[in-house]
Amino acid sequence: MPETPARMQFAVTARRLDAHGSVAHCKSASVPLDTDLAGSANAFNPAELLLAALAACMIKGIERVVPILKFELREVEVRINGIRQDAPPRMESIDYEIIVDTDEPDRRLELLHDNVTKFGTVFNTVAPGSKLAGVLRRAR
Known part of the structure; x- marks a missing residue:
């Protein structure tokens, strides 16, 4: 069993x-x-706490896989915007941008983003109830 x-x-x-x-x-x-x-x-109000929890989930997910992937980075910043719907009250949409300061190639950035979207507890709790979309990009 x-x-x-x-x-x-x-x-x-x-x-x-x-x-x-x-x-x-x-x-x-x-x-x-x-x-x-x-x-x-x-x-933080309740909606901002939800967005902060999502940002923390993304950063923690990155911290979890960085040693596994041997991914080198200097900094991570997450920017999140949410749109609240009034009736019924809910987060209608959430857009995010994960900005990573790294010299890693683009395909490794895509792999990092895939890990964030597949294995984040808060991410996968929020995603079915909202239009959750975003990008992971290199810092300029």
């Missing part, structure tokens, strides 16, 4: 501080949350 692969579990706790904000805790980290109906410039 084949073994069932181990599943990773994650836990986050969020608490309302007042009508202007909340805070999320995970491990020994805290993230301020913009839960104010008027908005807050000092914290």
Whole structure:
């Protein structure tokens, strides 16, 4: 009988501080949350958190495969824009640009992008519910 692969579990706790904000805790980290109906410039709102999670997923995916592929890079930047639909409320579309500072050939950049799209947990959770599209390109 084949073994069932181990599943990773994650836990986050969020608490309302007042009508202007909340805070999320995970491990020994805290993230301020913009839960104010008027908005807050000092914290990520839920949609921005989703986009930040997607960006972190992409960067972490790159970090995971860089040693496997023996891929040399100096820097990675991810830029993400999301369009929110009102009725029903959802992220209608998300466009991203992954910018990699590297001397690797173009075919290796394509391989890196393939790994990001195939093996990212958040990427593959968001993709079925939104028009998710983007590019991985070399820094100029």
